Structures are given as structure tokens and as C-alpha cells.
Ligand SMILES: O=C(O)c1ccc(O)c(O)c1
């Protein structure tokens with residue numbers, strides 16, 4: 387099917403928007419009137435630019451406040467429309483969107499609306515133009531798709547059809563099943579947008595909070611299924627009014643937009659993509675650092691041993707139990723400071739995982755970082771984190787990334803031999819401020835992970851949002867976070883959470899080995915005592931070590947934090963009884979403590 391995007395969904399000049407849409411692989415655009423009015427290009431130049439970029443001008447929009455008005459007013463509206471049709475002819479656009487009137491002059495008279503829309507369509511026809519009538523959710527008299535369709539049907543003009551917009555339909559709670567009663571050839575256009583479920587005025591909701599399909603709470607794919615069953619074969623077009631996307635760079639936004647549409651088309655069976663290959667564990671996390679000592683001192687104190695070194699690069703493998711951390715001191719480290727740069731995901735089919743990622747527009751990274759390296763499939767996540775699809779000896783047919791490493795003589799503790807770290811529990815990756823929703827969609831569609839609900843976390847200097855993506859058994863957990871103050875290193879911090887069966891002993895061992903744990907204020911423990919009624923002795927231990935505590939319907943969570951190096955800190959976590967969360971209620975206390983420590 388044709389994919390299209392409204393210029394209002396992207397930031398920049400019209401030229402920048404068109405270029406971004408074309409590069410991201412869209413077939414066409416809806417040109418929003420304001421973008422044309424503000425452009426220094428003539429309509430002919432815009433048409434030529436679109437042609438050069440391989441874009442069709444699938445829709446010109448919107449014509450407003452046309453129908454169901456007194457005759458003298460309607461005569462003025464027709465003059466206005468004629469001017470637009472002349473413009474559209476120069477632009478090479480053959481469909482115009484007319485949205486239902488919000489004018490105080492409009493009357494509640496369907497027969498009048500139908501008669502005037504037929505007259506408009508008659509004029510449009512002379513210009514080779516079709517009119518697509520759309521119910522705005524806040525239209526004065528027409529606000530539902532079935533009402534707009536009744537008027538279109540009554541008008542009975544071949545150049546008049548309807549435009550369906552998933553936002554207007556789903557925001558009002560209309561049942562989209564009735565779409566199947568509209569003949570496909572009378573649906574002239576289909577606009578798609580998702581939105582988070584918010585209890586607010588629908589106009590404000592529409593103009594500021596729409597998002598790409600799959601990022602919000604609507605069943606957009608379900609709606610598209612109904613539309614396709616009518617026989618509609620026109621474009622699937624994204625029309626997303628969103629305050630964040632208006633500011634974000636158009637190029638990446640357009641790619642994210644197209645990915646969301648591809649995933650939606652897969653869901654409704656309109657396209658076939660390589661199937662998702664869900665990762666089965668975390669093979670490694672890779673830190674880059676220009677300043678090795680503070681990182682390795684923390685790892686050693688946590689009980690990690692340096693077990694191997696890369697044959698060709700300044701990269702060490704530190705290991706404990708099944709937790710593997712690469713410490714890279716190469717050139718990227720000097721450029722970027724200490725940060726989590728790459729994640730190795732255990733994959734039953736690394737090549738298949740990479741094929742899906744590529745089909746969903748993820749940048750594919752070179753298979754070998756150096757000529758002599760084992761070939762590994764890798765892609766870049768939206769935040770730039772490199773994701774390696776790899777095998778850690780679980781399948782003899784797949785190359786083992788560890789073959790690039792030479793043992794250095796230390797053997798790690800075997801899991802369970804000492805109460806240390808058993809595995810990586812989760813990773814927390816900070817996303818660029820404008821890519822939070824996209825990050826969740828990426829991890830869900832590209833990696834086949836499940837996204838949990840987003841939670842708000844109060845930081846002393848702004849609000850953070852956090853959303854976890856996981857595989858079914860919890861062996862892959864990634865917390866995606868975003869903050870309001872992107873330049874602040876506490877807000878930009880990433881962390882590596884390490885699982886242990888006994889956080890108290892692990893914390894004591896870390897301290898005894900010279901490690902410093904993040905101090906937690908006494909007020910926190912007074913509150914904890916009141917909330918959970920923990921025995922005084924247990925509380926005293928937590929107080930002493932800075933251990934935080936949480937409980938959900940499934941179990942208990944105890945955790946503590948190291949101090950931060952660059953953008954990175956470590957967390958020791960003990961999950962008991964199937965606890966599913968990440969200690970979110972404690973995050974504000976942790977963030978305040980980290981700001982204080984800075
Ligand atoms: O918010 C609006 O005015 C507006 C305009 C055109 C549309 O297609 C739409 O869905 C909303």
C-alpha cells in the first residue's frame with residue numbers, strides 16, 4: 387500500500403519536511419496549507435520538488451467551514467474554494483480535505499450540508515479534484531465519521547467522498563466497526579494517528595498529543611482492518627499533530643514515523659516483514675570509558691574479575707556468574723566519556739534478528755568491527771546504543787563473540803559460590819528527549835519485546851518518565867527513561883542493574899572492598915518503617931548500607947546503588963517471589979541522592 391505523511395507531522399521548512407519524508411521511504415505527502423503559504427517556493431516548484439523526491443502530493447488540506455451555511459456565505463466559500471482548486475492544479479494535488487465546520491454560522495441541517503458539499507464537489511470536478519469530507523471530533527454539528535458519511539451518501543456526488551481519521555473516530559469512542567458499511571470507493575482518504583489516553587478537551591488532545599500508531603493507547607491497527615475490509619486501497623497517511631515532533635529533527639522523526647506504519651501494515655497483513663526474533667538474554671553490556679580505574683575499581687569491588695582481553699582492541703571482559711561487562715578504552719571513550727555504548731543480546735537467530743531490524747529501518751552496523759573479528763550482526767537503537775545479536779556458546783552453529791577474547795588467567799566465581807552477582811538484571815538507557823515514545827516502539831517492533839506502562843518519576847529538577855521493555859521470562863529487561871533536562875548528567879545517567887541472591891551480603895562485600903554506596907536519607911527509612919512495618923533490625927541494616935525496599939503483588943525488591951562514573955552507575959538488586967518492577971517508588975529518593983552526591 388502507499389504510505390504518506392502530512393507535512394504538519396514534521397518540523398522545519400516545507401523543503402526540509404519533503405526531504406525527510408522522501409528519505410524515510412514515504413510514497414507521498416499531505417501538504418498542509420500553512421506549510422505552503424510559508425514556503426518561498428511557487429506551487430510549480432513544490433510540485434517539481436516532490437516529483438524529484440519521488441513523492442506524490444496525495445492530499446491538500448484543509449478547507450474549513452464550508453458547509454451548512456446561509457447561501458450568501460456559501461457563495462463566498464465557493465469563491466475561496468475555487469482559488470484553492472486553482473492552486474491545487476498548479477501543485478498537482480487531486481484530493482482536497484474538507485473538515486466539518488466549526489463556524490458559528492453553520493446550522494444543524496444535513497440536507498443543506500449535503501446540497502452544498504455536492505455543489506462544492508461539482509466545482510472541484512471541473513478541476514479534476516476530489517473532495518474528501520472529514521468529521522472533526524469537535525465539529526459544530528458533524529463530529530462523528532458515520533454522520534459525515536450519511537451526508538456524503540445523501541449528496542450522492544461522484545467527486546465527493548469521506549476522509550477517515552483514526553484520531554477523530556477513536557478519541558470519541560465511536561465503534562469503528564461501522565466503517566465496514568461505507569463502500570471502499572467512497573473512502574477517499576485515510577489519516578492515521580494514535581494518542582495516549584488522556585482525559586482532556588478533544589481539540590487540545592488532537593492538536594498537541596497525537597503520536598504515531600503503536601505509541602499511544604488506541605487500536606489503530608484494528609481500525610485499519612475495518613477500512614481495508616471495505617476495499618479501500620488508497621494511501622495510509624500519518625497525520626500527527628504533536629508538540630515534541632514539531633521541534634524534533636525531521637529526519638529521524640520521519641524514519642520513526644515510517645517504522646510505525648510498517649509495523650502497523652504488518653499487523654493488518656498488508657505487508658510481510660521478517661518475523662521478530664525475541665532475544666533470550668543479555669550476553670553482555672559494553673561500557674566505554676576514558677578513565678578505566680574508577681570503572682574497574684567498582685567492578686572489582688562488586689566481585690567481577692577481568693577474565694579476558696580482546697585480541698585486537700583495548701577491550702577487557704569482566705565477568706561474574708553470567709554477568710559479562712566489556713570495558714572499552716578505545717577512541718570512542720575519549721570522545722564520549724564513560725557510558726554504556728553497546729548491549730549484546732542473546733539471539734536464537736542473529737541474522738534473522740538483523741534482517742527484521744533492517745526491514746524496520748534500523749541502521750545496520752558493519753558486521754565486523756575489525757577484519758579479524760568474529761562477524762556479528764548489529765544495529766543501532768534510536769539513542770545510538772549498538773545492539774549486537776549474538777550467541778554465548780548456546781548454539782555451536784553460531785559464532786561465539788567470546789572467540790575474539792583471549793583469557794587472561796583469572797577465572798570468575800562460579801555462580802552461587804559466593805553471594806555475589808549472578809547476572810545482569812536490567813539495563814536503564816536514557817533516551818533523547820524527543821525519542822521516548824519512539825524508543826519503546828522500536829524495542830517492541832524490532833526486538834519483539836513487550837512494553838510495560840510508562841511511569842512518571844519525580845526528579846528534584848524535573849520530571850522523568852520511564853518505561854520498561856522485557857521479554858516473556860524477564861531475562862531481558864531494559865528500562866527506557868527520559869528526563870526534562872537533557873544536559874544534566876544525573877538525568878542523562880544510564881545504569882546497569884546486577885542481580886544477586888543476597889543484596890545485604892553483596893553490599894557489605896562491595897563496601898569492604900573499598901566501594902562507596904549511594905547514601906540514602908534517614909527520612910526514607912522512617913517512612914519505610916511506617917509503610918511496610920519492617921522489623922527494626924532489618925531497617926537498621928538497610929539504613930547502614932543505603933538499601934532501598936519495595937514490594938508488589940508478587941514479591942519483594944531490595945536494591946542499592948554505587949556512586950556514578952561519567953554517565954554510568956551500578957545497582958545491586960535482589961528480586962524475591964516474582965517481583966516484577968524496578969523499584970520505581972524509590973526512584974525520586976535515588977535521584978535526589980545522586981544530585982546531592984554531585
Ligand atoms: O485540528 C485541525 O484543525 C485539523 C485539521 C485537519 C485535519 O485533518 C484534522 O484531523 C484536524
Ligand SMILES: [Mg+2]
Nearest residue numbers: 520551577625
Ligand atoms: Mg485529520
